[in-house]
Amino acid sequence: MKLEELLERALAGDHLAISRVISRVEYPSKEGAWLLSKLLARAGQAHVIGITGAPGSGKSTLIARLIEKYRGERRKVAVVAVDPSSPFTQGALMGDRIRMQRFATDPGVFIRSFATRGERGGISTAALLTVEVFDGLGYDKILLETVGVGQVDVDIMHAAHTIIVVTAPGAGDEIQALKAGLMEIGDIYVVNKSDRPGATETLKQLEFAIEGGIFKSRTGWKPIALKVSAALGEGIGDLIEIIERHLTYMSEAGLVKRRVEERRIHALKSMILWLVENKIDELLSRPEGSSLVKDVIDGRIPVYTAALKLLKLI
Amino acid sequence: MKLEELLERALAGDHLAISRVISRVEYPSKEGAWLLSKLLARAGQAHVIGITGAPGSGKSTLIARLIEKYRGERRKVAVVAVDPSSPFTQGALMGDRIRMQRFATDPGVFIRSFATRGERGGISTAALLTVEVFDGLGYDKILLETVGVGQVDVDIMHAAHTIIVVTAPGAGDEIQALKAGLMEIGDIYVVNKSDRPGATETLKQLEFAIEGGIFKSRTGWKPIALKVSAALGEGIGDLIEIIERHLTYMSEAGLVKRRVEERRIHALKSMILWLVENKIDELLSRPEGSSLVKDVIDGRIPVYTAALKLLKLI
Numbered sequence: 001m002k003l004e005e006l007l008e009r010a011l012a013g014d015h016l017a018i019s020r021v022i023s024r025v026e027y028p029s030k031e032g033a034w035l036l037s038k039l040l041a042r043a044g045q046a047h048v049i050g051i052t053g054a055p056g057s058g059k060s061t062l063i064a065r066l067i068e069k070y071r072g073e074r075r076k077v078a079v080v081a082v083d084p085s086s087p088f089t090q091g092a093l094m095g096d097r098i099r100m101q102r103f104a105t106d107p108g109v110f111i112r113s114f115a116t117r118g119e120r121g122g123i124s125t126a127a128l129l130t131v132e133v134f135d136g137l138g139y140d141k142i143l144l145e146t147v148g149v150g151q152v153d154v155d156i157m158h159a160a161h162t163i164i165v166v167t168a169p170g171a172g173d174e175i176q177a178l179k180a181g182l183m184e185i186g187d188i189y190v191v192n193k194s195d196r197p198g199a200t201e202t203l204k205q206l207e208f209a210i211e212g213g214i215f216k217s218r219t220g221w222k223p224i225a226l227k228v229s230a231a232l233g234e235g236i237g238d239l240i241e242i243i244e245r246h247l248t249y250m251s252e253a254g255l256v257k258r259r260v261e262e263r264r265i266h267a268l269k270s271m272i273l274w275l276v277e278n279k280i281d282e283l284l285s286r287p288e289g290s291s292l293v294k295d296v297i298d299g300r301i302p303v304y305t306a307a308l309k310l311l312k313l314i
Numbered sequence: 315m316k317l318e319e320l321l322e323r324a325l326a327g328d329h330l331a332i333s334r335v336i337s338r339v340e341y342p343s344k345e346g347a348w349l350l351s352k353l354l355a356r357a358g359q360a361h362v363i364g365i366t367g368a369p370g371s372g373k374s375t376l377i378a379r380l381i382e383k384y385r386g387e388r389r390k391v392a393v394v395a396v397d398p399s400s401p402f403t404q405g406a407l408m409g410d411r412i413r414m415q416r417f418a419t420d421p422g423v424f425i426r427s428f429a430t431r432g433e434r435g436g437i438s439t440a441a442l443l444t445v446e447v448f449d450g451l452g453y454d455k456i457l458l459e460t461v462g463v464g465q466v467d468v469d470i471m472h473a474a475h476t477i478i479v480v481t482a483p484g485a486g487d488e489i490q491a492l493k494a495g496l497m498e499i500g501d502i503y504v505v506n507k508s509d510r511p512g513a514t515e516t517l518k519q520l521e522f523a524i525e526g527g528i529f530k531s532r533t534g535w536k537p538i539a540l541k542v543s544a545a546l547g548e549g550i551g552d553l554i555e556i557i558e559r560h561l562t563y564m565s566e567a568g569l570v571k572r573r574v575e576e577r578r579i580h581a582l583k584s585m586i587l588w589l590v591e592n593k594i595d596e597l598l599s600r601p602e603g604s605s606l607v608k609d610v611i612d613g614r615i616p617v618y619t620a621a622l623k624l625l626k627l628i
Binding site: 036277302 | 619
């Protein structure tokens with residue numbers, strides 16, 4: 001199939017064509033660059049919503065609820081899942097997989113998950129470019145799911161207009177973890193599993209952290225905390241309403257476009273690092289590289305000196 | 315102070331000198347390279363134990379118990395904590411900080427924590443080189459603490475001879491998370507908080523995953539799961555015994571040295587990426603870089619094309 005035709009079909013909503021466009025954009029190639037240039041010109045309209053939280057907080061169930069609601073409003077929704085523990089990815093438990101399968105036949109929903117994490121820059125790059133693809137293809141809401149602790153998460157969350165931090169009621173340890181992690185930059189804090197004991201207490205702790213200025217958003221927006229039960233479908237309407245309120249805030253503050261700029265800068269940096277990473281692996285397998293590696297292993301050359309030498313070879 | 319004197323004092327166990335050696339090695343510099351070359355020649359003897367688990371699993375309390383036991387055997391212990399939610403790092407809750415303070419006056423214990431995580435290669439590099447420093451300074455046991463989900467954790471765990479995965483009893487979600495994450499490569503699985511309901515069930519799930527071959531170690535060693543209560547000090551003796559058994563296994567299989575080689579290769583790769591990362595930031599702030607960034611933001615040049623151009627400038 002010609003690239004023009006592939007793009008046309010993807011724009012028409014053909015799922016197979018969309019998959020192919022993503023795979024071409026994800027890995028550096030001339031075809032990918034051409035497709036991306038066409039899509040970048042169309043992108044910048046979507047609302048990117050980051051959803052982050054530890055494994056077990058129920059992010060995916062919440063995402064399924066958001067998809068339902070948005071589909072009820074006839075909005076097109078895309079999910080980019082970068083959580084290796086997400087049921088959207090390979091490691092899924094059967095129950096979760098079935099839960100998501102009802103979206104498989106809906107042309108207005110597209111889910112792309114990244115299960116592998118071998119490469120450093122690879123996933124950040126691919127995820128950020130996939131956001132551009134979905135945006136360029138006219139998806140209204142792009143949900144970015146991450147676990148919120150690694151560097152990849154930090155990279156990716158830069159792309160989100162609205163950041164939702166999901167937590168489940170329980171140990172006070174949780175709040176400590178939130179404080180120390182990426183999660184303190186949430187715009188909206190969701191206590192999921194509101195039917196479980198301790199939900200109100202966790203909500204209060206979050207509100208306390210917000211009032212005390214411990215949890216600050218990046219924009220001057222005062223974060224909002226609320227309880228929901230994704231499993232029971234409770235509180236989802238309120239959450240959607242707050243998400244829209246936040247988008248309005250961002251829009252009025254002129255920050256929607258700035259976020260798009262940031263995500264493109266991040267994609268650029270990630271891609272350079274990724275290219276370098278591939279280059280390093282190639283170099284280390286060549287004779288001059290592997291003899292240098294041997295010197296480092298045996299302690300004959302300090303790491304810093306060897307790194308500078310290899311950098312010159314690149 | 316001269317570098318020779320600094321090194322001598324550090325080797326004699328002077329904590330202030332050790333701190334200074336670490337700070338010099340951590341950031342690329344000539345002095346750091348000299349110190350590292352001296353220490354690399356001495357390193358390769360320590361037993362590096364990786365301890366990984368989600369925030370709230372009680373890793374730090376467990377580490378405190380291990381330190382106590384090892385100190386009882388007059389072994390020198392160093393901790394390298396790369397978990398931003400760890401009480402060893404800045405975000406600590408007061409209670410945890412006090413818990414750790416009793417080690418502050420013990421010359422046989424040194425704790426180095428990495429709280430920031432702004433840079434990609436920076437932390438992996440610094441943590442891996444800090445392991446070399448502690449090893450070269452004659453610490454017997456080096457405990458590496460990570461949350462076990464991000465790329466930094468994967469990088470760092472390559473340096474460990476023995477990997478302990480800590481989990482707390484609770485939702486079955488936990489096992490799912492373990493399955494999908496780095497955590498499936500544990501040599502030892504610890505169900506902490508054994509006094510809590512569900513501990514036996516979680517242990518059984520882990521044993522099931524081990525028997526079924528879902529959890530495999532990297533070496534042919536069959537993982538062992540056990541219950542402990544770090545808070546109550548129960549099961550710690552058993553854990554120590556299993557850790558030693560694993561070390562004997564590694565030693566007999568000739569894998570102790572190989573792990574040291576792997577950690578040096580990783581340190582080398584991390585350092586190159588880190589140097590490149592700094593270079594990118596510098597380039598993007600210069601005129602030719604920032605005009606390229608503008609082209610990417612406006613969608614005039616695809617990310618891949620711009621990345622290749624910038625790579626040439628490096």
